[in-house]
Every structure is written in structure tokens, then in C-alpha cells.
Amino acid sequence: MSQKVEPMVIITVVEDRPGVLYKVSSVIRRKGINIDAITVAPTTEAGVSKMTFLVNTDSNTINQLVRQIEKVPTVILVGSSPLKNLHSRELALIKVNVSKPSDKEVIYALTSKFKAQVVEEEAFTMTIEIVGPPSEVTSFINQLKTTTEIVDLARTGPVVLSR
Amino acid sequence: MLVSGAEAIVRSLKREGVRVVFGLPGGAILPLYDALYDSDIKHVLGRHEQCVAHMADGFARASGRPGVCIATSGPGATNLVTGIATAYMDSSPIIAITGQVARYMIGKDAFQEADIVGIVTPITKYSFQLTSAREIPRVFKTAFTIATTRRPGPVLIDVPVDVQREQVEIEFTDEMDLKGYNPNPPRVDEDKVKKAAKVLAESERPLILAGGGVKWSGAHEELVKLAELLMAPVATTLMGKGVIAEDHPLSLGMIGMHGKAHANYAVLECDTLLAVGVRFSDRSTGKFDEFAKGAYKIHVDIDSAEINKNVIVDLPIVGDAKEVLRLLIKELIGFQGTKPHSAWINRIKEFKAMFECETEGSVGGGLKPSMVIKTISRLLEPGKSIVTTGVGQNQMWSAIHYIAKSPRSFITSGGLGTMGFGFPAALGAKVACPDKVVVDIDGDGSFLMTEQDLATSVTENIPVIVVILNNSALGMVRQWQHLLYRRRFIASSLGGVPDFVKLAQAFGAEGARPNSYEEFEETFKQAMKSEITTVIDVPISQEERVFPMVLPGRPLSEVLISEPKS
Numbered sequence: 001m002s003q004k005v006e007p008m009v010i011i012t013v014v015e016d017r018p019g020v021l022y023k024v025s026s027v028i029r030r031k032g033i034n035i036d037a038i039t040v041a042p043t044t045e046a047g048v049s050k051m052t053f054l055v056n057t058d059s060n061t062i063n064q065l066v067r068q069i070e071k072v073p074t075v076i077l078v079g080s081s082p083l084k085n086l087h088s089r090e091l092a093l094i095k096v097n098v099s100k101p102s103d104k105e106v107i108y109a110l111t112s113k114f115k116a117q118v119v120e121e122e123a124f125t126m127t128i129e130i131v132g133p134p135s136e137v138t139s140f141i142n143q144l145k146t147t148t149e150i151v152d153l154a155r156t157g158p159v160v161l162s163r
Numbered sequence: 164m165l166v167s168g169a170e171a172i173v174r175s176l177k178r179e180g181v182r183v184v185f186g187l188p189g190g191a192i193l194p195l196y197d198a199l200y201d202s203d204i205k206h207v208l209g210r211h212e213q214c215v216a217h218m219a220d221g222f223a224r225a226s227g228r229p230g231v232c233i234a235t236s237g238p239g240a241t242n243l244v245t246g247i248a249t250a251y252m253d254s255s256p257i258i259a260i261t262g263q264v265a266r267y268m269i270g271k272d273a274f275q276e277a278d279i280v281g282i283v284t285p286i287t288k289y290s291f292q293l294t295s296a297r298e299i300p301r302v303f304k305t306a307f308t309i310a311t312t313r314r315p316g317p318v319l320i321d322v323p324v325d326v327q328r329e330q331v332e333i334e335f336t337d338e339m340d341l342k343g344y345n346p347n348p349p350r351v352d353e354d355k356v357k358k359a360a361k362v363l364a365e366s367e368r369p370l371i372l373a374g375g376g377v378k379w380s381g382a383h384e385e386l387v388k389l390a391e392l393l394m395a396p397v398a399t400t401l402m403g404k405g406v407i408a409e410d411h412p413l414s415l416g417m418i419g420m421h422g423k424a425h426a427n428y429a430v431l432e433c434d435t436l437l438a439v440g441v442r443f444s445d446r447s448t449g450k451f452d453e454f455a456k457g458a459y460k461i462h463v464d465i466d467s468a469e470i471n472k473n474v475i476v477d478l479p480i481v482g483d484a485k486e487v488l489r490l491l492i493k494e495l496i497g498f499q500g501t502k503p504h505s506a507w508i509n510r511i512k513e514f515k516a517m518f519e520c521e522t523e524g525s526v527g528g529g530l531k532p533s534m535v536i537k538t539i540s541r542l543l544e545p546g547k548s549i550v551t552t553g554v555g556q557n558q559m560w561s562a563i564h565y566i567a568k569s570p571r572s573f574i575t576s577g578g579l580g581t582m583g584f585g586f587p588a589a590l591g592a593k594v595a596c597p598d599k600v601v602v603d604i605d606g607d608g609s610f611l612m613t614e615q616d617l618a619t620s621v622t623e624n625i626p627v628i629v630v631i632l633n634n635s636a637l638g639m640v641r642q643w644q645h646l647l648y649r650r651r652f653i654a655s656s657l658g659g660v661p662d663f664v665k666l667a668q669a670f671g672a673e674g675a676r677p678n679s680y681e682e683f684e685e686t687f688k689q690a691m692k693s694e695i696t697t698v699i700d701v702p703i704s705q706e707e708r709v710f711p712m713v714l715p716g717r718p719l720s721e722v723l724i725s726e727p728k729s
Binding site: 076 | 284309468
């Protein structure tokens with residue numbers, strides 16, 4: 001039974017206490033699956049957090065994983081979905097080198113095309129912020145790479161909501 | 164009321180009905196021991212923490228009630244690990260309480276500090292580290308609930324030594340901290356039960372496969388009733404051994420790598436398989452894809468994560484085995500059109516006859532293990548005896564030849580396959596059931612791993628019988644080397660030491676070495692009456708092999724009845 005491997009999201013609502021992330025991530029590790037991104041943040045309910053895991057796998061494996069994660073007593077809710085079926089947004093901060101003034105113009109053109117923001121501008125560097133679907137963030141970064149040198153980069157990984 | 168953390172733990176244990184704990188003290192757990200001094204909870208002092216965990220496990224498996232073990236921080240806690248993993252793999256409810264260095268020392272690599280919660284996370288159902296004595300009533304209530312409900316399993320509670328000493332105002336309540344855990348069994352989908360009943364009633368060659376889940380759920384009576392209603396033969400996994408009396412006309416015995424050949428053949432030919440409380444271990448199924456290939460598979464289990472994990476099934480029913488079987492019986496009683504399966508039953512009789520002498524023709528000097536175990540099986544009274552085993556050939560011979568007649572009468576480390584399990588598990592079982600005769604059928608290699616707890620057995624007055632099938636070898640390793648590694652025997656001969664009779668005597672136990680079946684029977688009868696542990700060292704040949712056997716990774720259809728001609 002071969003299944004398509006694609007970006008999948010596991011969303012867990014958990015009790016906010018030490019060791020929860022360790023327990024859930026160890027279930028994923030036991031299945032030999034790499035975690036591509038994690039976000040953890042509080043919810044509207046006190047003492048309850050939401051953790052979002054991005055993994056690359058097939059739907060069979062993800063169903064197994066979800067049932068295993070469900071068993072963790074500190075996990076209140078768990079669900080999964082292909083990334084493409086969800087509203088997803090990611091934030092990236094990117095610092096680039098600017099060796100000559102004309103570079104800046106190219107970068108400004110690119111940021112305006114992608115609706116990105118310049119957070120800080122120095123003589124020889126610029127820091128840019130972009131928020132968008134993960135694929136858009138990736139393509140922005142790829143285009144930046146062709147224009148200039150990326151000095152540092154931080155991505156949050158996707159946060160998601162069901163459609 | 165104002166109590167210390169240690170006193171709160173003792174009170175919590177008492178509230179859970181704990182009357183006996185197995186443990187081995189050390190610095191970081193001494194406040195708890197000091198509190199035990201004033202309580203009427205019986206403490207059994209083990210000689211190695213691995214053993215106290217196995218004792219708690221044996222206690223749980225024999226009684227169905229959670230077993231409690233206690234160890235100190237650091238090496239005390241890490242020595243529990245094998246025992247906890249053993250309980251986890253076989254879904255046995257044990258509560259492990261470990262001492263920990265004081266809160267302000269945690270993370271500073273203090274003396275005898277180990278991150279035990281981090282270490283046992285993958286092998287416990289859940290684990291706690293206390294940060295305040297105030298949490299004790301709630302955490303203990305939660306821990307016992309998690310360990311014993313749904314699919315049972317081990318829970319560890321790590322208690323920093325200063326938390327044990329902390330004096331706090333405590334209200335004892337039955338409140339729990341369980342946002343993400345529902346202790347009640349999952350709701351059974353009755354439409355699925357109806358569907359299953361229909362398929363079973365209409366099938367011509369039904370087969371029931373019963374596992375450890377039937378035992379933990381207490382569903383053995385329902386199981387037999389359903390089997391009789393359907394006239395369906397019942398095979399078991401190793402963990403399910405005893406859930407149907409193995410002398411019942413519908414019982415086939417164990418399936419799997421060393422299962423009964425006719426049971427494996429029945430799996431191959433059935434048209435409907437009702438698997439109850441099993442997790443389709445590779446040792447039971449052989450090659451997953453080939454397992455009961457043509458059959459419509461119904462899988463009843465309380466743990467939804469087991470559905471389609473190893474074997475893909477047609478109809479999963481998530482629920483408690485007892486409840487599902489009851490519902491199935493109710494459906495089937497009213498069902499018209501249940502066919503007599505005389506052709507199927509006759510076919511199974513044919514299989515049985517075909518493999519009647521499956522394990523007899525063996526070689527070498529010494530006593531034959533099959534004969535020794537059959538003698539034990541004959542001498543032990545059903546309902547009044549428990550057999551535990553080591554791991555390896557001794558275990559598989561016991562699984563094949565010992566006729567288990569009631570649930571919880573056969574205790575063995577199935578999932579993890581922990582050598583050294585048999586003897587401490589026997590001690591735990593004897594503590595749980597002091598009126599039963601408890602026999603550990605062991606190997607010399609296995610017994611040597613935990614034999615120091617003969618001291619526990621003698622000083623704590625826990626008499627059991629240890630039958631060592633002694634081939635001076637790691638017998639199963641030799642068997643694999645023989646069959647799979649062209650008889651290149653390396654590191655599998657144990658050199659014939661120690662002298663187990665003298666060893667037993669050195670501990671103050673009885674020791675005997677029978678050289679004939681008559682002598683064995685006489686010794687064993689004596690041992691059954693003895694008020695002290697008896698070690699019976701039975702010499703067997705290194706050439707003895709366990710058959711039938713399905714080679715690892717092969718389908719059940721390729722069962723070998725005897726040694727292949729090479």
C-alpha cells in the first residue's frame with residue numbers, strides 16, 4: 001500500500017507543562033520521522049497550548065502517528081491534515097548583504113512584489129520581514145538568493161488553521 | 164492536615180488499596196522508607212532493582228491489580244528500566260516510585276542523579292516528577308488511574324528527596340489531573356458489532372485469536388461462550404495463553420514462531436479471523452502481509468493505535484474486549500442461520516493428527532524438556548498454580564507443552580523477551596497469590612541473570628519452585644546459530660557453572676538435581692509441599708531444539724516441524 005509522501009501537519013492541543021513536547025516529539029521520533037518545523041504557543045484557554053508539527057510523510061503513517069499521540073495523557077486534542085488543505089502562514093526574518101546601492105533598488109522591488117517589509121536598513125545590510133504561505137516565503141527567499149547574499153535567516157515554520 | 168510528602172505518599176498508596184510494595188532503598192528515598200516504618204504496608208526487599216520491578220510486574224499479572232516498586236535515585240532508578248520496559252511491552256500495570264536528588268540539585272549532575280523521567284518516557288504510559296508535596300494525592304490518584312485503565316501499562320513517579328521531607332497541609336481527594344486522558348473504555352460502535360456478528364455467523368471457517376487484552380479485560384468467560392456459540396476454534400498468542408483452558412475441545416494452543424503447527428495452519432485456512440486483544444506481534448504473525456491472507460479480519464482492541472499498525476484488517480472494533488464480546492454474543496444468540504462448521508472442525512482435527520508427534524523426536528542425553536514440562540503440567544492443580552518462565556528455549560518449550568487451564572496462570576515476558584524475568588516474576592506472583600504453587604520454568608542463562616534474589620525468596624519467606632532446564636548454554640542463541648548461522652557457535656556456551664544445587668544451598672534454599680523422570684517427579688512433589696524455595700536443576704542436552712518453528716521474517720505457512728535436513 002504505497003501512499004504519497006507530502007508535507008503534513010499534526011496539530012496538538014496540549015496541557016502546558018514540562019515534558020509535553022518531549023513526549024509528543026518522542027512518539028514522532030520512534031516512527032523514524034523527521035520534524036521539519038514546530039510552533040508552540042498559548043491558546044485562549046489558560047494552561048493549554050497548541051503545538052503544530054510539520055512533517056513529510058504519507059497519510060497512513062500520519063494516521064498511526066495521530067493515534068499514538070492521542071494516547072499521551074497530556075494531549076487534549078490531536079488532528080492532522082495535508083498542509084495544502086489548510087490556511088497556513090509563516091514568518092521569516094532575512095538579513096542580506098548589500099554591497100552596492102543599486103542592489104537596494106532590486107531588493108525594494110522584490111519586497112514590494114512579495115508584500116514584504118524592510119525592518120532595518122544599514123549601510124551594507126538590510127533585514128527583511130515576510131509573512132505568507134510557506135511556499136511563498138520559500139520562493140521569496142530563493143529569489144533573494146539570486147540577487148544578493150543571505151547573511152542570516154530565521155523562519156517560524158507554518159502556523160495553520162482549518163479552512 | 165499537616166503531613167510530610169513521604170507520609171502523603173504512604174497514605175495515597177493505602178487509598179489505592181496497596182498492601183505490599185517491592186523495593187530497594189537508598190539515600191534519596193529514605194524519607195519514604197521512614198514513613199513506611201510506621202505503616203502496615205508490607206515491604207519486600209529485593210536484591211537488585213530490576214528484580215523489584217519484575218516482582219511488581221509478576222504481582223500485577225497474577226492478581227490483575229497494580230504492582231508497586233520503589234527504588235532510589237540514579238542507579239536505583241536506571242536499574243528499574245529493564246523491568247519497566249518489560250511491563251510496558253506486555254501492558255502490565257506497575258507503579259514505579261523513584262527517589263530523586265533535591266529540587267535545587269536537579270540538573271547539576273548531583274551524586275546519584277539521573278534524568279529518569281527523560282529515560283523512561285518512551286517505555287511508560289506516563290511519568291511524573293513531583294515539584295511539591297502538595298501534588299502528591301492528585302498525582303498518585305492520576306498515576307494509578309492511568310496505569311490500570313484502558314490499555315494498562317507502567318507509570319513512574321519521581322520524587323525529589325526534599326519533596327518527601329516537605330511538611331505541607333494536604334487535603335486528600337480523589338480529584339485527578341486528566342484533561343487529555345479518558346479512563347473510561349471507548350464507546351463501542353454497535354453497527355460494527357452487528358456487522359461482525361453477521362460475518363462471523365455466515366462464515367464457514369471462523370477462527371478466534373485471543374491475546375493478552377482478553378486477560379486484562381477479564382473477558383475469558385465471554386471468549387469461551389462466544390467460541391462455543393460459533394463452534395469456532397480458538398488460538399491464542401503467547402500473552403493470551405490460558406484465557407481459554409488449553410484442554411478445551413475448541414482450544415488450538417498458541418500460534419506464531421513456535422506456535423502449534425495445527426494452530427498456524429488453521430490461521431492459514433480460516434475464512435474469518437476474529438482477533439481480540441492482540442497487537443499482531445511479529446512473533447505471532449510471521450510475515451505481516453501473509454498473515455491469514457485470505458481471511459476477513461475483525462480486530463477488537465481497546466487501543467485504537469493498534470488498528471492497522473502491523474496487520475491491515477477489514478473491520479476494526481475499538482473497545483473493551485469484555486464489552487465487545489458480550490455485545491457479539493447478544494447479537495449472535497438472536498441470529499438465525501448460524502451454520503454448523505463440522506467440515507472446518509474436522510479439518511482442524513486432521514491438522515492436529517498430522518502434527519501430533521510434532522515435538523517428540525529429539526536428540527541427546529539428559530532429560531527431555533518436553534517430558535519435564537508435561538510432568539509439571541500433570542502435577543500442578545488447575546486454578547491453584549502459576550507458571551512463570553525465563554526467556555529462550557525454556558520459555559517456548561513451556562508455551563508449547565505446559566497446558567494452561569486458567570487466565571493469569573502463565574506469566575512470561577513476551578514483548579520485550581527479558582531474560583531473568585521468570586524468577587522475580589514468580590516471587591511477585593507468589594506474594595499476590597500465597598496459596599498457589601508458583602513454578603518458574605527457567606533456563607540456566609536466564610536464571611543466572613537474577614539468581615541473587617534467591618536471597619529475597621529465602622529471607623522474605625516467599626517459597627517458589629525453580630525448574631532449570633540446564634543445557635549449559637544460551638539455548639535459543641545456539642538454536643539460531645545452528646539453523647541460521649551454519650552451526651558456527653560463538654558466545655553461546657556457558658561452561659556448566661555454577662553448580663545450581665550448591666548455589667541454592669548457599670542462599671539457604673533447597674537444591675536438587677534429578678537424573679531420571681521418576682526422580683524429577685519425586686523432587687517436584689516434595690518441592691510443592693516445601694515451605695522453602697527449591698531449585699531443581701534438570702540436566703538437558705545442548706542438542707535439544709524448539710520445534711515447531713517459523714524462521715524469522717517467514718510466513719506461518721513455512722512452519723518447520725523438525726530440523727530441516729541439510
